[in-house]
Amino acid sequence: MKVNFSERVSKYDFQGEFLDIILKAAADPSLTSFAGGLPNQGAFPTEKVREAANKVFDTMGYRALQYNAAEGYRPLREKIAARYKKTMGLDYTADEVIVTTGSQQALDMFSACLLNERDQMIVENPSYLAALQVFHHYNPDIQAVDLLEDGIDTEQLAEVVKNGDPKFLYMIPNFQNPTGLTYSEETRAKVAEILKGTNTLVLEDNPYGEIRFAGTQGNSLAYYLPEQTALIGTFSKIVAPGMRVGWIATKNKELLEKFAVFKSSMDLHTSILDQMIINQYLEDNDLDEQIVGAVELYKNKATKMMECMDKYLPEEVSFTRPQGGMFLWATMPEGIKAVDVQFEAIKAGVVILAGDPFYEYDREVRTMRLNYSVATDEQIENGIKILGDVIRKMMAEKK
Amino acid sequence: MKVNFSERVSKYDFQGEFLDIILKAAADPSLTSFAGGLPNQGAFPTEKVREAANKVFDTMGYRALQYNAAEGYRPLREKIAARYKKTMGLDYTADEVIVTTGSQQALDMFSACLLNERDQMIVENPSYLAALQVFHHYNPDIQAVDLLEDGIDTEQLAEVVKNGDPKFLYMIPNFQNPTGLTYSEETRAKVAEILKGTNTLVLEDNPYGEIRFAGTQGNSLAYYLPEQTALIGTFSKIVAPGMRVGWIATKNKELLEKFAVFKSSMDLHTSILDQMIINQYLEDNDLDEQIVGAVELYKNKATKMMECMDKYLPEEVSFTRPQGGMFLWATMPEGIKAVDVQFEAIKAGVVILAGDPFYEYDREVRTMRLNYSVATDEQIENGIKILGDVIRKMMAEKK
Numbered sequence: 001m002k003v004n005f006s007e008r009v010s011k012y013d014f015q016g017e018f019l020d021i022i023l024k025a026a027a028d029p030s031l032t033s034f035a036g037g038l039p040n041q042g043a044f045p046t047e048k049v050r051e052a053a054n055k056v057f058d059t060m061g062y063r064a065l066q067y068n069a070a071e072g073y074r075p076l077r078e079k080i081a082a083r084y085k086k087t088m089g090l091d092y093t094a095d096e097v098i099v100t101t102g103s104q105q106a107l108d109m110f111s112a113c114l115l116n117e118r119d120q121m122i123v124e125n126p127s128y129l130a131a132l133q134v135f136h137h138y139n140p141d142i143q144a145v146d147l148l149e150d151g152i153d154t155e156q157l158a159e160v161v162k163n164g165d166p167k168f169l170y171m172i173p174n175f176q177n178p179t180g181l182t183y184s185e186e187t188r189a190k191v192a193e194i195l196k197g198t199n200t201l202v203l204e205d206n207p208y209g210e211i212r213f214a215g216t217q218g219n220s221l222a223y224y225l226p227e228q229t230a231l232i233g234t235f236s237k238i239v240a241p242g243m244r245v246g247w248i249a250t251k252n253k254e255l256l257e258k259f260a261v262f263k264s265s266m267d268l269h270t271s272i273l274d275q276m277i278i279n280q281y282l283e284d285n286d287l288d289e290q291i292v293g294a295v296e297l298y299k300n301k302a303t304k305m306m307e308c309m310d311k312y313l314p315e316e317v318s319f320t321r322p323q324g325g326m327f328l329w330a331t332m333p334e335g336i337k338a339v340d341v342q343f344e345a346i347k348a349g350v351v352i353l354a355g356d357p358f359y360e361y362d363r364e365v366r367t368m369r370l371n372y373s374v375a376t377d378e379q380i381e382n383g384i385k386i387l388g389d390v391i392r393k394m395m396a397e398k399k
Numbered sequence: 400m401k402v403n404f405s406e407r408v409s410k411y412d413f414q415g416e417f418l419d420i421i422l423k424a425a426a427d428p429s430l431t432s433f434a435g436g437l438p439n440q441g442a443f444p445t446e447k448v449r450e451a452a453n454k455v456f457d458t459m460g461y462r463a464l465q466y467n468a469a470e471g472y473r474p475l476r477e478k479i480a481a482r483y484k485k486t487m488g489l490d491y492t493a494d495e496v497i498v499t500t501g502s503q504q505a506l507d508m509f510s511a512c513l514l515n516e517r518d519q520m521i522v523e524n525p526s527y528l529a530a531l532q533v534f535h536h537y538n539p540d541i542q543a544v545d546l547l548e549d550g551i552d553t554e555q556l557a558e559v560v561k562n563g564d565p566k567f568l569y570m571i572p573n574f575q576n577p578t579g580l581t582y583s584e585e586t587r588a589k590v591a592e593i594l595k596g597t598n599t600l601v602l603e604d605n606p607y608g609e610i611r612f613a614g615t616q617g618n619s620l621a622y623y624l625p626e627q628t629a630l631i632g633t634f635s636k637i638v639a640p641g642m643r644v645g646w647i648a649t650k651n652k653e654l655l656e657k658f659a660v661f662k663s664s665m666d667l668h669t670s671i672l673d674q675m676i677i678n679q680y681l682e683d684n685d686l687d688e689q690i691v692g693a694v695e696l697y698k699n700k701a702t703k704m705m706e707c708m709d710k711y712l713p714e715e716v717s718f719t720r721p722q723g724g725m726f727l728w729a730t731m732p733e734g735i736k737a738v739d740v741q742f743e744a745i746k747a748g749v750v751i752l753a754g755d756p757f758y759e760y761d762r763e764v765r766t767m768r769l770n771y772s773v774a775t776d777e778q779i780e781n782g783i784k785i786l787g788d789v790i791r792k793m794m795a796e797k798k
Binding site: 001002003004005006007008009013016038039041044046047049050053054057061062063064065066067068100101102104105108112113114115116119130133134137138167197198199201227228236240241242243244252254255258261262264265266267268269270271272273274277 | 400401402403404405406407408412415437438440443445446448449452453456460461462463464465466467499500501503504507511512513514515518529532533536537566596597598600626627635639640641642643651653654657660661663664665666667668669670671672673676
């Protein structure tokens with residue numbers, strides 16, 4: 001028999017194919033990989049999560065194993081709301097937070113509730129590749145607006161908004177994946193000004209926001225456009241990713257109502273055991289203290305990688321200097337394609353991720369993503385040294 | 400601002416609205432509810448799950464909290480495959496099983512990978528309402544084929560398959576939700592015969608299959624049509640539902656490949672902590688023994704409810720006598736609408752679920768679903784007695 005798949009899964013999946021090849025290569029333990037995006041397990045509060053789990057079984061018993069509400073576990077929603085107040089000065093109530101099975105599900109849910117085929121939407125160029133993959137399932141008209149050093153290109157953005165009717169702008173304003181870039185306050189205010197009074201929503205993703213080791217916290221778009229913005233968040237980078245607990249928060253009542261119903265159709269609800277464990281963990285521990293440890297770890301890794309890049313890469317290679325998060329973004333000299341560097345680097349024992357899959361349209365780009373969160377200091381030192389040699393050799397051959 | 404939602408969430412959601420009203424009523428603790436579908440918490444192996452959780456933290460440490468593979472935790476996939484061999488004589492390998500966030504997500508994933516708008520598909524009439532809700536998001540042409548005492552009406556089914564090109568048949572062959580009905584072996588074989596050689600897939604959902612208290616296990620459609628069938632399963636009814644661990648199993652390689660990629664876009668993967676806990680639980684305990692306890696509990700509840708229905712309901716009311724599962728299905732006498740009974744019963748302190756939301760097209764039907772899994776024996780006795788009085792009164796008023 002022949003399976004007649006839906007169009008949404010029959011299209012060529014550039015992002016998926018690209019990633020598949022690289023991650024298979026990266027799985028070879030003899031290689032040094034800067035290609036992935038795993039949080040460092042050294043930052044996981046494993047023993048405290050275990051204690052929280054036991055306390056949940058003590059106090060909740062069978063209720064930790066029974067069906068629960070689609071919107072999520074209320075004490076956890078309260079804590080997420082309270083944390084927005086503390087870290088970003090934003091006022092949310094528990095009712096304005098819906099727990100999702102990781103932030104990936106929040107991306108999918110938001111897209112499903114907003115996008116008809118050929119609807120316009122805006123992404124940063126480049127953007128998070130797993131978000132691009134989700135958006136593709138809804139076959140929208142994706143407008144890719146360049147990301148500059150201080151945030152999205154507001155002139156391009158204004159043009160796109162003026163000439164179309166985009167459903168939403170997907171943005172990662174802090175330590176973006178893949179670039180590590182952060183929006184300036186001026187750019188944030190300007191984006192708000194452009195979108196104010198339009199029907200374009202803001203979908204603000206902020207997985208790394210609390211992993212800051214330099215600079216200061218800018219305002220969320222929710223500060224400027226509270227009713228027009230939905231925030232996506234996750235415990236993956238501040239507690240641990242494997243339990244798949246994320247959320248979406250918004251003051252827009254229409255959105256909340258649709259999300260609650262749609263969430264139920266996706267998986268009824270997110271694991272109540274995991275929600276209760278994270279809630280208990282937050283109750284019994286100081287999250288700020290936990291985050292201090294993670295920030296210290298990532299800061300040291302980022303510093304080490306930047307030092308090695310200064311030391312070992314040709315000066316023609318430029319790169320971003322992130323204030324937080326897990327990634328930095330390097331640009332090769334004119335004439336050197338990142339996919340070629342990726343190919344040669346694997347042969348030399350190092351895996352990096354060429355920028356191509358992070359772009360909706362651009363191919364054979366000169367940019368690449370480097371992840372510093374999991375490699376050891378020795379791996380960073382040796383790996384970047386090898387990468388420098390590879391690039392230098394390619395530059396020499398070009399001449 | 401005005402949110403312009405996608406068409407998929409803008410359509411009137413009959414099932415959702417209906418359920419919302421009833422479940423809100425059922426939340427009133429002064430009422431006796433037969434409207435829900437919760438497994439009985441008395442059957443949850445809570446203490447053993449806790450022991451499994453501790454063992455997972457002992458042996459896996461941080462790996463229970465790190466990202467993992469989209470397809471699911473391999474030792475768990477092996478156990479799911481082995482259980483198919485043991486309980487149904489079906490040969491699956493771990494590679495042919497993909498773990499999902501509850502079986503609800505498997506329904507959504509299968510639909511997303513198969514259905515374009517207006518594609519034909521087939522459901523039993525009536526069918527599981529949360530499945531209908533998911534299907535509606537893909538706007539297919541739903542063909543509802545009547546469910547008879549011994550399974551789907553094969554004459555109608557043959558007509559539909561002959562005259563169209565349905566992508567798949569969604570069926571629940573054992574103790575169906577909502578009716579409690581089970582397919583005879585003859586009907587199973589006949590369905591296979593009708594679909595053999597066509598491009599119509601079978602999506603066989605079997606959440607209650609192991610909760611059998613009478614009769615014998617029939618063959619899965621996967622026995623007759625291995626390459627053409629996908630099986631959906633869940634730990635919700637045999638271990639506990641709150642962890643949201645389900646699966647889809649198929650021998651069709653094309654399907655498996657698409658599912659693995661699509662699953663990743665939905666939520667990256669199902670909670671690895673929950674997968675490891677269930678895997679450990681299965682390793683250290685005899686699942687058959689656990690199921691014996693659950694079956695005993697449900698058998699007693701079902702027997703009690705059937706006895707009370709025989710005793711208290713007018714003889715003009717007929718009902719199914721399930722061989723397992725959590726539901727039975729009653730048909731009111733000519734002229735009595737189930738929604739009217741539902742309304743009057745709530746006023747008298749009892750919540751039942753009128754059959755309407757389980758049908759794709761039929762409304763103001765005479766059928767209703769009764770859940771027996773969570774009520775106490777006293778609640779069953781008193782609740783069915785009240786229901787009998789309500790129906791009798793309505794019958795008298797009709798005369």
